[in-house]
Amino acid sequence: MKEVALCFLNLFIFIFGWVLLPVLETTFCNVSLKNPLILASGILGLNKNNLLRAQRGGAGAVTIKSVSLEERSGHETPNIAFFEAGMLNAFGYCNPGIEEALKEFSDLSCFEVPVIASCTASNASDFAKLVEALDKLDFAAIELPLSCPHTPGHGLLVGQGTPEATKEIVEACRKKTKKPLLVKINASLPGIAEIALAAEKAGANAITCSNTLGPGMVIDINSTKPVLAFKVGGVSGHAIRPIVVRSVYDLYERIKIPIIGLGGISRGEHVIELLMAGASCVGIGTAIALRGHNVFEKCCNEMLGWMKKHGYKSIEELIGLAHE
Amino acid sequence: MNEFAKHKIKEARILKIEQETPTVKTFELGVSLDAVPGQFVMVWLPRVAEKPFTLIKTGNTIAITVKKRGGFTEKLFQLKEGSYLGIRGPYGKGFTWNGVKKACIVAGGIGTAALLRLVEELAKNKASVDFVADFKTKSEILFKERIEKVANLHIITEDGSFGTKGFCPDFLMGFLKKNEYDKLYCCGPELMMVKVLELCKKFDLKAEFAVERYMKCAVGLCGQCCLDEWLVCRDGPVLSSEQLLKSKEFGKFYYLKSGKKVAIQ
Numbered sequence: 133m134k135e136v137a138l139c140f141l142n143l144f145i146f147i148f149g150w151v152l153l154p155v156l157e158t159t160f161c162n163v164s165l166k167n168p169l170i171l172a173s174g175i176l177g178l179n180k181n182n183l184l185r186a187q188r189g190g191a192g193a194v195t196i197k198s199v200s201l202e203e204r205s206g207h208e209t210p211n212i213a214f215f216e217a218g219m220l221n222a223f224g225y226c227n228p229g230i231e232e233a234l235k236e237f238s239d240l241s242c243f244e245v246p247v248i249a250s251c252t253a254s255n256a257s258d259f260a261k262l263v264e265a266l267d268k269l270d271f272a273a274i275e276l277p278l279s280c281p282h283t284p285g286h287g288l289l290v291g292q293g294t295p296e297a298t299k300e301i302v303e304a305c306r307k308k309t310k311k312p313l314l315v316k317i318n319a320s321l322p323g324i325a326e327i328a329l330a331a332e333k334a335g336a337n338a339i340t341c342s343n344t345l346g347p348g349m350v351i352d353i354n355s356t357k358p359v360l361a362f363k364v365g366g367v368s369g370h371a372i373r374p375i376v377v378r379s380v381y382d383l384y385e386r387i388k389i390p391i392i393g394l395g396g397i398s399r400g401e402h403v404i405e406l407l408m409a410g411a412s413c414v415g416i417g418t419a420i421a422l423r424g425h426n427v428f429e430k431c432c433n434e435m436l437g438w439m440k441k442h443g444y445k446s447i448e449e450l451i452g453l454a455h456e
Numbered sequence: 457m458n459e460f461a462k463h464k465i466k467e468a469r470i471l472k473i474e475q476e477t478p479t480v481k482t483f484e485l486g487v488s489l490d491a492v493p494g495q496f497v498m499v500w501l502p503r504v505a506e507k508p509f510t511l512i513k514t515g516n517t518i519a520i521t522v523k524k525r526g527g528f529t530e531k532l533f534q535l536k537e538g539s540y541l542g543i544r545g546p547y548g549k550g551f552t553w554n555g556v557k558k559a560c561i562v563a564g565g566i567g568t569a570a571l572l573r574l575v576e577e578l579a580k581n582k583a584s585v586d587f588v589a590d591f592k593t594k595s596e597i598l599f600k601e602r603i604e605k606v607a608n609l610h611i612i613t614e615d616g617s618f619g620t621k622g623f624c625p626d627f628l629m630g631f632l633k634k635n636e637y638d639k640l641y642c643c644g645p646e647l648m649m650v651k652v653l654e655l656c657k658k659f660d661l662k663a664e665f666a667v668e669r670y671m672k673c674a675v676g677l678c679g680q681c682c683l684d685e686w687l688v689c690r691d692g693p694v695l696s697s698e699q700l701l702k703s704k705e706f707g708k709f710y711y712l713k714s715g716k717k718v719a720i721q
């Protein structure tokens with residue numbers, strides 16, 4: 133008798149909840165996520181302690197900082213320069229190298245959310261070596277940033293932002309792993325749909341759009357010098373959001389694989405805008421500097437508030453809505 | 457102000473340079489800034505680098521005290537009055553001293569700079585302060601007159617050329633046995649801070665430590681300055697004894713410029 137009553141109560145709560153409360157749970161590349169917000173690569177992500185913080189801040193998934201074969205100290209400071217609508221960074225892919233990363237991330241059991249790997253190299257065969265190594269760990273997916281605008285020998289500065297290079301790198305990596313491969317592109321480029329199509333054809337499971345844009349430059353007029361030691365850096369934050377929204381909108385019409393949208397997202401309303409443009413998940417990076425490490429939780433609450441007010445119940449309902 | 461714009465570089469030309477010791481200089485900079493004692497700024501020398509320094513003075517002008525260590529600080533030491541520096545900040549979490557009536561401050565070398573404004577604030581609140589300062593040798597003693605004005609200063613030199621000869625944690629032991637403090641504050645070489653933390657635990661004394669880690673962004677993005685789960689640029693540089701007693705890395709590991717984890721010697 134008691135069980136039956138409990139069962140009814142549960143059913144009631146379930147139906148009531150379904151009618152009234154939106155949910156943020158979603159799946160992406162067959163991985164279930166408690167919400168569609170992902171910590172972007174390169175923000176924290178140097179080690180597990182760093183990533184755990186984003187997990188505690190409410191992220192639905194977290195990405196490690198891109199690792200390379202060799203240890204890299206990166207560019208000299210300043211690595212970061214601010215302007216009214218965002219910032220520039222030129223860290224130059226500082227990272228302890230794949231050997232250290234394999235040690236650091238060998239045991240991911242402390243994570244409740246999926247952990248995504250990211251790696252960078254100058255050519256397809258080095259990319260393949262990295263993917264082969266990362267494949268052995270418990271990462272939920274592997275991201276290939278073919279789009280960094282400020283590191284010699286990597287990304288755009290070594291010509292990885294073309295359909296041809298994308299095809300070659302993704303094909304080489306595809307042979308080394310069955311895990312979802314995410315290809316991170318740069319919305320600064322004119323032919324992003326062709327790059328994304330090449331990635332899709334070569335076996336990528338999703339597109340991440342976008343890396344930091346530009347590069348840009350900030351000059352301190354009082355000293356007459358560029359602020360960044362590397363002079364130029366990738367632009368992130370508020371300023372790039374409309375470009376990212378447009379790029380994701382365009383990609384959604386051209387490719388079949390899902391899209392992780394990111395760039396300038398700092399509020400729940402921004403997340404919803406990007407979902408409507410066609411993103412299935414949304415990355416957050418720079419906004420941590422503005423709203424703290426629990427920016428994920430804050431965005432989730434804002435999303436739930438907005439969805440409730442406007443009668444939306446699930447993330448899936450919102451994806452691509454702007455195209456209808 | 458706009459949330460991004462507040463991090464923009466501010467012009468902070470050098471107004472005055474004072475040679476404090478053979479290896480330490482104080483630079484007064486022409487920029488107005490308010491900050492809590494213990495907070496720091498990123499100091500930019502164009503075409504060279506940008507590095508963190510604690511403020512020893514705030515208000516209409518600010519000041520930093522710098523110990524010559526490597527490339528950046530050597531270049532700073534060559535600058536003249538009128539030279540250009542840029543700053544951004546203040547960053548981080550400073551000291552807390554609400555309700556503290558009797559305090560013990562423990563400083564090692566250049567760490568004295570991080571505690572200078574704190575001791576002056578404590579004095580303003582009429583707290584009685586025992587200030588134990590540890591220096592290599594007599595010529596490296598810092599801020600003697602300024603501290604003596606507001607606290608009971610006890611100087612220790614490693615070679616015995618001034619004050620008590622010896623090692624600060626040993627000396628401190630005697631102090632903690634004789635006195636009851638509301639709080640202890642400490643900044644110095646990490647291995648010394650570890651010893652002081654052990655003493656605080658032994659005497660069940662609440663304490664705050666100003667900690668150093670390699671910094672790049674100072675805004676909690678790059679993760680470079682991590683100490684366990686804390687980011688020293690954002691949650692520190694001042695961390696409590698409760699936090700540090702839980703730490704697995706304090707006194708043991710830090711992260712190089714590449715992010716590689718290495719043992720502290």
Ligand SMILES: Cc1cc2nc3c(=O)[nH]c(=O)nc-3n(C[C@H](O)[C@H](O)[C@H](O)COP(=O)(O)OP(=O)(O)OC[C@H]3O[C@@H](n4cnc5c(N)ncnc54)[C@H](O)[C@@H]3O)c2cc1C
Binds near residue numbers: 507511523529669
């Ligand atoms: C929060 C904080 C406050 C500080 N306040 C002061 C201060 O008031 N006075 C003072 O003299 N020093 C202070 N420092 C240390 C100061 O930043 C370094 O001494 C300085 O950066 C050395 O640079 P360098 O190029 O001369 O030496 P290098 O030869 O490059 O390095 C010497 C040592 O300085 C440290 N260091 C170098 N670069 C950095 C960096 N970007 N971030 C942190 N540490 C670094 C490292 O431990 C290194 O081993 C502070 C550091 C931190 C983290």
Ligand SMILES: Cc1cc2nc3c(=O)[nH]c(=O)nc-3n(C[C@H](O)[C@H](O)[C@H](O)COP(=O)(O)O)c2cc1C
Binds near residue numbers: 174367394395678
């Ligand atoms: C400090 C910083 C470091 C970054 N490092 C990486 C990186 O290592 N690999 C990568 O793929 N993207 C990197 N990025 C790009 C971000 O992942 C993200 O694509 C971009 O910043 C746009 O999102 P945002 O505006 O939310 O920050 C970095 C961005 C920043 C700000």
Ligand code: FES
Binds near residue numbers: 670
């Ligand atoms: S210095 Fe970048 S997170 Fe602290």
